[in-house]
Amino acid sequence: MFGMAFSGAYSQSYDFTGGVRLGTDWGITSQVRLAKKTTAELILQSSLKREEVLVTALAEQHSPIISRRFNFYAGGGLHKGWNSASNEVEPIKDPFGVTLIAGAEFTLARLNISWDFKPAINLVGGEKKIYTQTGISLRYVIFKKNHFEKARKKRQRVKRREERRENRDGFNWRFWEKKDKG
Template structure:
C-alpha cells in the first residue's frame, strides 16, 4: 500500500511540474480556514507559497479544540477559469494528527469511540479561489486516506478559506529576476580578464 501511495505522489508531482499556465495573483498568502465533515467542525490557519509558475505549497493546521487536531502539507497546481483572479486548483499531500476513531461492534451493535489516536495519511484537494482587493477566498474539498491510527480509511472535508495576500506574484517574479541578474553579473568574467587568461594558457 505504501508503494502505491509513493507512486501516486511521484506521478502527481510530475504532472504538476509539466504545466506552464500562470494562474495566481499572489506569491504568498495566509489566513483562516473553516473545515466541516461528519465528525467535526474545525478552525485553522492556512498559508500558501508559490514555488513555481503555477505551483504552490499549502500548509494547514486545524482543530476542533476537542478530539481532532491535524496538520497538512499540500502541493497544488492552479489553472485559470476566467482570469488570474479566478481559478481552480487541485493537489495532494501528507497529513498527521491526533484524531478520534469509531469502531463498530456488530455483536453488541455498539460504536466504540477512542480519541487521542496518532494518525497519518494522504490528502487530495480540489477547489476554486478568487482574489480581489488583496484577499483570496477559496472553497475546497479535501479527502483524507488514513494510513495508520484511525479505523475509518476515508474522511472528506469541505473547507472555506480567507487569506490575505502578503506578497503579490508580480513582486515575487521581480525579486526572482533581480536575483538571477545579480547571479549572472557576479559570475560574468570581464572581457580583458578573459583575454588575459587565454594568453596565459597559450
C-alpha cells in the same frame, strides 16, 4: 473551455498568502507559489467532531477559469495528526495518511477566497479510515505575484549602480577617446 484559452497565463495573482480556514474543520492556512501554476499549502486545523489536531502539507496545480484571479485547483499531500480521544477499549492512534484536495479560488486585491473538498485517507490511526472535509479559506495576500522576482531585480540594479560608481564606468561622453584600462 475558458480555462484552456488562458492556460498559458499564470494561474495565481500572488506569491504568498495566509489566513483562516472554516468548515467541517477549522484552522489556519498558508499558500506559497512554487512555480508558474503550482503552489504549496500548509494547513493546521482542529476538528469540531473529533478530538485531534492535524497538519496537512499539499502541492496544488492551478488552472485559470476566466483569469488568473479566478481558478480551479487540485492536488494532494500528506497529513499528520495528534489525537487526544480514546475509547473504552484502547486509545486511538495518532492519524497519518494521504490527503487530496480540489477547489476553486478567487483573488480580489489582497483578499483570496477559496472553497474546496478535501478527503483525508488515514493509513495509520485515526477514528476512521476516511474523512471528508469541505472548507472556505479566507487569506490575505502578503506578497503579490512576482514580489520575490521584483526584489531580486531591484537588488541587481542597485549592485550594478554601485559598481559603476566605484569603477567610474559611467557613460563615456568622449567615446572617440579610448579609456586606459590599466
